[in-house]
Amino acid sequence: MNAINTFLRENWQRFKLSRFGDGTALSSVLLTPGFQASSHIIAFVLTDGQPTAKMVVKLPRIPGDHARLDIEAANLRYLFNLRKSVFPGTPEVLAYDNWHGHKMLVETMVPGSVLRPAAARAQLRFCAANRSRLADGTAHNHQNCHRNAPKMARYGVR
Numbered sequence: 001m002n003a004i005n006t007f008l009r010e011n012w013q014r015f016k017l018s019r020f021g022d023g024t025a026l027s028s029v030l031l032t033p034g035f036q037a038s039s040h041i042i043a044f045v046l047t048d049g050q051p052t053a054k055m056v057v058k059l060p061r062i063p064g065d066h067a068r069l070d071i072e073a074a075n076l077r078y079l080f081n082l083r084k085s086v087f088p089g090t091p092e093v094l095a096y097d098n099w100h101g102h103k104m105l106v107e108t109m110v111p112g113s114v115l116r117p118a119a120a121r122a123q124l125r126f127c128a129a130n131r132s133r134l135a136d137g138t139a140h141n142h143q144n145c146h147r148n149a150p151k152m153a154r155y156g157v158r
Contacts, residue, residue, distance in 0.1 A: 004028050004043045004057050007099045008106070015095040015106065020055060021048035028057070039068050044109065055094065058105040066103040069096070073105050 005026040008015075012023035028043040040060050044053035060066045073096040079087055086092045091107035098104075 002028060002030075003099075003102075004030075004045065004059075004104070007104055008045065008055075008057070010099075011095065011097065015097075017055075017094065021050075023047070025049055029053070032061070039065060052111070053109045056091065056107045056109050058107070059102050063102055069103055069105045076107070 005028055008017070008026060009023050012018070017023060025048045026045060028045045031042045031044065032038070033040075033042070038061070040058045043057040043059075045055040045057060046052070047054050058069055058072075060069060073093055076091060076093045079090055080092065086108075089110055089112070091110050093105070093107055095106040096103065097106075
């Protein structure tokens with residue numbers, strides 16, 4: 001049994017995770033990003049024998065070095081509070097808590113393929129240009145993707 005599964009099982013009711021099953025049959029796959037700037041470990045959590053991850057847990061590589069996770073949790077909560085719901089393609093923060101001296105960020109899994117850096121930059125420009133319309137739900141990202149489909153296809157985004 002690993003620490004992430006134990007953390008989730010011990011806090012299943014408190015974090016209100018019943019929509020993911022009863023928490024008895026958890027498994028997780030750990031990923032340590034290979035790029036140098038990565039400061040955390042990622043666990044993809046599978047529940048109740050399902051073949052795809054439903055949650056992601058992030059924790060610092062070095063105990064106590066959680067500044068980036070603090071920022072990520074705050075930003076995701078801020079986005080959620082703008083609309084009182086999750087933006088499409090954005091994970092929901094399920095919990096951000098200490099467990100035996102380690103901060104762990106629990107988020108919903110966002111399905112899809114890996115977003116390449118160049119495509120992410122293109123979407124960032126769209127979001128920056130339309131931030132007030134995104135907040136009230138009148139801007140739709142799919143319109144930008146449709147208009148920029150040839151450019152986005154070069155970056156592997158469909």
